[in-house]
Amino acid sequence: MATMQDVARRAHVAVSTVSYALSGARPVAPETARRIRAAMDELDYQPNAMARGLASRRSHTLAMTFPSFDTAMGETVFEIVRGAQHEASRHGYSLAVWPLDETKAGSELVALVQQGKADGVLLVEVEVDDPRVAALKAADLPFVMVGRTADPTGLAYVDIDFERTVDDAVAELHRRGHRRIAFIGRPDAQAKAGYGPAIRGRQGYLQAVEQRSLTPLAFACDANPHAGQTLARELMEHEQRPTGIVVMNDMAALGLLAGLQSLGLRVPQDISVVGAVSSPTLGAMTVPALTTTHAPGERMGAFATRALLAILDQQLDPADCHQLVTCAVVDGESLGPAPGR
Known part of the structure; x- marks a missing residue:
């Protein structure tokens, strides 16, 4: 099993630099952080979440929530979850899908973060007037939407166009x-x-x-x-x-x-x-x-997770994170010319 020392040797940095990159206790240059993440991937290094949490006062858990109304979730939604989970894992975080009481969703999300159970929130299947967004915004807590409200000015989001x-x-x-x-x-x-x-x-x-x-x-x-x-x-x-x-x-x-x-x-x-x-x-x-x-559901989930982590590290202003993605055509046999053409 790989150790922090192995990661340091592979990335050509000091062990303390790896520790800082994992805990967020001190800033690490982007290129250095990239090398450290690459070394972790190559060595399949699994950091100790509890130790990092104690060092950084973070839970190293991201909460993902869905509304309770029936969205008839399709394949894209599950791809979003997979992309978010993979990206969170790459950065040493866990992703928890949190069921919430619809009538208390906003206040429960605020409590999750304020009580240290999660560091930030990924909101999926967003309503145009979403009470979860209003509550998190009022509490000034970190979140990213996979979807967007009617007016997403100043809020971080990735959504399908x-x-x-x-x-x-x-x-x-x-x-x-x-x-x-x-x-x-x-x-x-x-x-x-x-x-x-x-x-x-x-x-x-x-x-x-x-x-x-x-x-x-x-x-x-x-x-x-x-x-x-x-x-x-x-x-x-x-x-x-x-x-x-x-x-x-x-x-x-x-x-x-x-x-x-x-x-x-x-x-x-x-x-x-x-x-x-x-x-x-x-x-x-x-x-x-x-x-x-x-x-591209997995890409959307990964993008939202990276954005949330950057917001947590104060490297990204939510107002600068507005991403609309397009859909790729998958050819089938159901499309043809109008009859008589």
């Missing part, structure tokens, strides 16, 4: 000749609860069709296959029957494709379907394979 992602999907359908493009979003309950993706995805769609002088056809849908299958029939009976559909609801997408096929429609010959902020795993499960746009 939902508006651009949905616009890109509409633009691709429009480029292929589709002029009646529908949108299937998250459950209505999520929008009413202020869940950011539910609100921003719909807003992005409405802006996209308005910019292209198209008639909007937007639907909220419960996050289950049965709801998607039911909505397929409703769409096909609509007076503005769409030739293209953007779906930002993974579970509904499964039922939608099955529903379209049960109605005798061929995808993409008769109708095209694109999954927005979806997952390659979902695409591989459908027939035909769903064309999707997928967010």
Whole structure:
């Protein structure tokens, strides 16, 4: 098992410098800290969290929290957790996913940090008016959002650019000749609860069709296959029957494709379907394979963790940490030209 002395030799620094880098007791030059982290990775060195905590008065634990409303968590959310956990571990921190009482979430998070149980907080699945954010901000405690409030000025965040992602999907359908493009979003309950993706995805769609002088056809849908299958029939009976559909609801997408096929429609010959902020795993499960746009969840989780650690070390001002990420297209077989093209 590697020791601190082994890390010091590999990084060509004094043992005390390794100790300072781990404890935060004294500043360490960025390049030196990089060499130390590289040596730790190469040697698979596991620092003693309790000893570091005593030295630095830190718990070396980061808390991650989710809201209690049903977000029908998809693959991206689990990737965010994996990315955060890996990055925390690289820096000698533990990541704890903390369940909280919804009515007391803000005050409980403040207590967690003030009592020394966690050094900072990663907020995931952020509401546009999130009480957790208000409480942490009022207490002047360190946190980073994976998501963003309606006005994130002065707050650190990394988020998916939902508006651009949905616009890109509409633009691709429009480029292929589709002029009646529908949108299937998250459950209505999520929008009413202020869940950011539910609100921003719909807003992005409405802006996209308005910019292209198209008639909007937007639907909220419960996050289950049965709801998607039911909505397929409703769409096909609509007076503005769409030739293209953007779906930002993974579970509904499964039922939608099955529903379209049960109605005798061929995808993409008769109708095209694109999954927005979806997952390659979902695409591989459908027939035909769903064309999707997928967010870099692990990169987002890692970025948020690095930002939080930098804030803890007073090396980053939260007001300077605003990061929007784009989604990569994962080609499938559900996207084609408008019928008759």
